[in-house]
Amino acid sequence: MGGDGTMASQPAPRNQTPAIVGAIALGILLLLPLAVKDEYYLHVCIGMMYFAYMASAWNIVCGYTGQLSLGHSALCGIGGYISTLLFINAGVSPWIGMLIGGVGATGVGVLVGWPCFRLRGPYFALTTIAFAEILRIWTENTEEFLGIQLRGAQGISVPLRGERPWLFQFDGKAPYYYIILGMLLAVMAVTWWMERSRLGFYLKAIRGDQDAAEALGINSTRYLLSAMALSSFLTALGGSFYAQFFRYINPERNMGLDLSIELALMGIVGGQGTVLGPVLGAFLLTPAGEITRATLGGKFPGLHLVIYGLVLVLAMLFLPRGLIQPIRRLLGRRAAPAEGEADLA
Amino acid sequence: MDPVILGIAVVNGIVLGGLYGAIAVGLSLIFGVMRVINFAHGSFLMIGLFIPYWLWLLFRIDPYLSMLVTAPALFGLGYLIQATLIAPLYRRERAMVLEPLSVLMLTAGVGLIIDNLTFMAFGPDFRGITLDFASKALWIGDILNINYTRLIAFLSSIAITVALSLFLGRTDLGRAIRSTAQNRDAASLCGINVMRIYNVTFGLGCAVLGVVGCLMIPFYLVSPSIGLAFGVRSFITVVLGGIGSIPGCILGGLILGVVESVAAQFVTATSASIFSFVIFILVLFFRPTGLMGMKV
Numbered sequence: 001m002g003g004d005g006t007m008a009s010q011p012a013p014r015n016q017t018p019a020i021v022g023a024i025a026l027g028i029l030l031l032l033p034l035a036v037k038d039e040y041y042l043h044v045c046i047g048m049m050y051f052a053y054m055a056s057a058w059n060i061v062c063g064y065t066g067q068l069s070l071g072h073s074a075l076c077g078i079g080g081y082i083s084t085l086l087f088i089n090a091g092v093s094p095w096i097g098m099l100i101g102g103v104g105a106t107g108v109g110v111l112v113g114w115p116c117f118r119l120r121g122p123y124f125a126l127t128t129i130a131f132a133e134i135l136r137i138w139t140e141n142t143e144e145f146l147g148i149q150l151r152g153a154q155g156i157s158v159p160l161r162g163e164r165p166w167l168f169q170f171d172g173k174a175p176y177y178y179i180i181l182g183m184l185l186a187v188m189a190v191t192w193w194m195e196r197s198r199l200g201f202y203l204k205a206i207r208g209d210q211d212a213a214e215a216l217g218i219n220s221t222r223y224l225l226s227a228m229a230l231s232s233f234l235t236a237l238g239g240s241f242y243a244q245f246f247r248y249i250n251p252e253r254n255m256g257l258d259l260s261i262e263l264a265l266m267g268i269v270g271g272q273g274t275v276l277g278p279v280l281g282a283f284l285l286t287p288a289g290e291i292t293r294a295t296l297g298g299k300f301p302g303l304h305l306v307i308y309g310l311v312l313v314l315a316m317l318f319l320p321r322g323l324i325q326p327i328r329r330l331l332g333r334r335a336a337p338a339e340g341e342a343d344l345a
Numbered sequence: 346m347d348p349v350i351l352g353i354a355v356v357n358g359i360v361l362g363g364l365y366g367a368i369a370v371g372l373s374l375i376f377g378v379m380r381v382i383n384f385a386h387g388s389f390l391m392i393g394l395f396i397p398y399w400l401w402l403l404f405r406i407d408p409y410l411s412m413l414v415t416a417p418a419l420f421g422l423g424y425l426i427q428a429t430l431i432a433p434l435y436r437r438e439r440a441m442v443l444e445p446l447s448v449l450m451l452t453a454g455v456g457l458i459i460d461n462l463t464f465m466a467f468g469p470d471f472r473g474i475t476l477d478f479a480s481k482a483l484w485i486g487d488i489l490n491i492n493y494t495r496l497i498a499f500l501s502s503i504a505i506t507v508a509l510s511l512f513l514g515r516t517d518l519g520r521a522i523r524s525t526a527q528n529r530d531a532a533s534l535c536g537i538n539v540m541r542i543y544n545v546t547f548g549l550g551c552a553v554l555g556v557v558g559c560l561m562i563p564f565y566l567v568s569p570s571i572g573l574a575f576g577v578r579s580f581i582t583v584v585l586g587g588i589g590s591i592p593g594c595i596l597g598g599l600i601l602g603v604v605e606s607v608a609a610q611f612v613t614a615t616s617a618s619i620f621s622f623v624i625f626i627l628v629l630f631f632r633p634t635g636l637m638g639m640k641v
Contacts (some may be wrong), residue, residue, distance in 0.1 A: 068446050115630055122382040122449060126580050130622040133577070141616040164397055237601030257573065261453060268450055302461035314449040318431055 029181055034172040042173045048286040049180040050242060054116035055278035056187045057234035057267040060194065061227045062264065063272030066207040067117070069261040072235050074135045077255025078105040079236025080243035081139070085148060086169070098240035102233040106315055108226050109232025109238030117224045120210070129257060139251040155250025158243065168244040176245050183241065184279070187234055191275045199226055207273075265308060269315045271322020280323055285311065354606045355477050356489055360499045362602020366595035367502035368575060369582035371508060371550030377589030378526040378546045381431065385456035386606040387576030388553045389461065392559025394567035395418055401474045401562070407567065408474070410561045415609050423551030426455060428544045435543070456572060471566040481577045498560040503595065505556055509549075515524055522546055565611035580617075581625040585634075596636060600624070 007337075036037045036042050058072050065069040082104050083097030092100075116127050140153040150156070163171045168174060202223040214220050243249040253259070270281020289304035296303050319325060367594075372386045392445075396415045434448055461505040482490040491499075515518035525532040525542045533539050581603055586593025601621055608617040628636075 066512065068449070119629060121446060122376075123584075123629060125446070125449065126382070126584070127626060129577065130581075130625050134619050134622045137616055137619050137622075141613055208355070257577075261457075264450065266452075297617075300465045302464040305457050305461040309454040310459065312454030312457070313430060313451055316447050316454065320437070320447055322432075 003105060016158040021268070026185075026186040039173055042177060044287060044290045046180055046245065047290065048171060048283055049177070049184050049246075050238065051262070051266055051286045052279040052282035053180060053184045053187055053241075054235060054238045055263050055270065055282045056184070056191060056275075058274055058277045059267045059274075060187075060191055060234065060262045061224075061231035063267060063274070063278070063294050064124050064194070064200065065224055065227055066273075067120070067224070068125040068264065069128045070125050070257065070264060071112075071130075072231075072263055073255045073257065073259035074132035075105040075109055075232045075235040076239035076242070077135065077139070077249075077251065077261065078108060079239030080249045080254050081150075081156075081239075082236075083148075083240035084158055084243045084249050087158065088156070089148060090147050092167055093241060094244045095166070098237055101240050102236040105232045106229045106237075113135065113225055113232075117221055117228075129260070132255065132260060133257065136257075139255065153251060155248060155253075158247040158249075160247065170254050176186045178243075180241060180245075183237065188236070188275055188279065190230070192232070194227075194320035195275065203227055219238045260295055262308070265312050269322060271313055271324030274322070274324050276327075277324040278321045280327070284323065288344030350610060351487060351607065353545060354610050355603055356607030358603030359599055360491060360495045360602070362599035363499040363502040363595065364557065364598070365578060365582050365601050366562065366586075366598025367505050367560075369579040369586070369598055370595045371578045372507055372576075373583045373586070373589060373591065373594050374509070374553075375550040376583060379543055381454070382580070383447055383547075384453040384576060384590075385572075386452075386550075387427075387572035388456040388459040388575065389419060389423065389569060389571045390448045390554045390558060390575050391569060392422070392459065393551075393554040393556075394565065394571075395463065395467070395557070395558075396403070397559045397562045398472060398474060398567060398587065402521060408562050410478070410592055412556050412559040415559050419555035420548040420552035422510065424544045424548035427547035428540075429483040431545065431547070432453065432540055434478050435540070456576070460569055462573050466571060469570065470611075472566040473564075473566040474562060474612050476563050492564060494563040498557075498564070501560050505553060506595050507589055509553065513591070518545065525599055538592055543610060551597075574618075578621065581621050584625055585628055585636060587636055593636060630631060 014133055033042060036045065054072075054076065061067070062069050079098065079101035083094045084102060085301050086092040087094050105127075107207065112128075112131050116124055116131075139150060142150045143152050144150060155316075160202040161169050162169050163169065166174070188292035202213070205216070205218060206220045206223060210220055239254060242254065265279040266281035266285050268281070269285065270279065271277025285308060287309060292304040292307055309339060315322065368386075368390060370382060371389075371554075375381055375383050375386075376495045393415055396418060400406040400411040400414065401408055408502050425469030430451060432450055434451065441635040476494065480492075483496055484493045484513070513523055521532070521537050522545070524535065525537060525546075527537055527549055527629055529539055532542070578601065582594060582597040584596070585600055601624075604624060605618050608620045612619075
């Protein structure tokens with residue numbers, strides 16, 4: 001799959017268009033809750049931001065290393081469950097629980113990633129599925145663990161405490177919107193920074209040819225795991241946000257394979273290995289799915305997933321490097337040469 | 346644990362395992378030849394179950410007879426999907442040595458489409474058919490018994506696998522498929538039309554599912570949601586047995602079937618599949634070539 005972000009290595013002639021477009025987009029996003037009064041539409045916008053955030057977090061490891069993880073939903077679930085359980089059982093604020101969940105997911109991500117990164121291609125993808133499914137099935141079938149109520153497949157509801165910002169509970173949806181917008185901007189900034197950092201260049205080398213990169217003295221496991229740790233932490237934060245926003249968490253929705261596939265789908269359709277690609281994918285697919293579900297969902301349940309599938313197939317056939325590619329060209333940025341051409345040159 | 350119950354669980358597991366093996370054969374063939382993980386594999390099986398179901402319900406066509414329709418239909422579907430959707434990716438990626446993960450995502454998209462179109466058409470219900478002799482069983486001693494429909498399914502699964510092995514080993518087309526698997530470029534130089542071989546291989550892998558579907562429908566309930574679980578289970582089977590090894594598939598299937606069936610005696614049936622995943626991970630880490638696989 002193509003799509004490495006070569007924005008850094010391509011000192012294109014100064015072009016103000018992207019900056020202007022970016023500023024306008026940011027302005028619109030910041031003012032959106034003032035214009036959108038309808039709770040439902042705001043809810044859809046939050047869903048968009050959430051998926052953009054999660055696809056971006058996924059992108060940090062998968063987009064830049066070329067290893068396809070279909071187990072990120074487990075990290076999301078770990079984050080959500082840890083913050084929710086700490087809140088319910090110990091009264092810990094979800095803001096703190098979020099970070100603890102992030103650290104926990106990082107530990108799991110690194111521990112699982114360490115043996116997995118020896119595997120490549122489809123083997124890696126299938127092993128991540130296996131780990132995530134083990135966790136999901138275990139959670140689904142565990143009512144109680146070490147005295148903590150997990151409530152199995154039923155899921156856990158977060159008790160309502162009224163307007164308590166410190167407990168991650170707000171009246172109305174606008175505060176949640178700004179939280180997830182902030183998180184999205186942060187993950188984009190992290191991705192942007194990583195792309196230009198030493199880590200980013202090492203990852204690019206590993207992605208191009210892992211054996212060659214190792215021959216040059218790059219400790220590939222170390223850098224792959226660094227990316228994995230970063231991605232795990234951010235994914236778990238997203239999982240916590242989701243649990244606190246919906247005030248409900250269950251194994252199927254929060255750690256199921258469907259979620260992993262959805263994240264990968266958005267990242268890939270938008271353009272993996274770029275800062276904007278996953279965001280673009282989520283901004284396009286989430287509302288499309290939501291609108292289909294709301295208008296035709298009664299008559300044709302599952303239609304939005306047919307659309308997701310179609311978009312994925314079409315993207316793989318015609319835009320393997322994602323929708324970001326034609327848009328970049330539109331914004332006047334010289335399209336980066338394809339990997340293969342670059343290798344030959 | 347009561348040895349009788351354990352015995353029944355093992356027998357059930359073996360019967361089920363034969364089917365798992367036959368289901369995985371198609372995936373193994375496709376992976377062995379094309380290096381492609383067909384993520385829609387389980388969805389094709391789901392179609393292979395729905396065709397005989399509807400043929401029985403609407404026209405009272407015996408499921409074993411409807412193989413003659415189902416297998417060619419799935420061959421055609423697989424051939425078509427490979428020729429129109431996957432082949433372009435191969436042509437594009439030929440110059441580069443890339444693990445075709447994009448094909449994996451493409452087939453995942455195909456699976457999403459198939460699953461949800463079926464869901465839209467038939468709803469989420471689990472459906473099955475009842476044949477006259479479905480309740481009759483073969484008794485071994487006084488306690489152990491195997492349902493005839495299951496026994497037929499098991500024996501036929503083994504037969505399919507043997508037939509496929511013979512086809513690959515003894516016929517010209519089979520040899521062409523194997524040589525393409527060994528070295529695509531060399532095969533191409535020998536005058537083999539690699540893209541056509543890929544189409545046929547993908548079609549064959551799906552046709553097997555058509556046969557298995559007809560064998561399963563007399564005792565198995567089908568719903569649009571079963572695809573992914575069977576797909577994942579087939580990956581496990583293939584990795585367990587050794588990728589590209591057809592006898593390995595049956596061995597992998599048998600192990601998986603017995604493990605699931607015996608584990609279900611100790612824990613709930615839904616959590617029994619944890620053991621399959623654990624075995625899968627262990628095999629990948631410690632013996633990535635599988636139990637009967639050759640060095641890649």
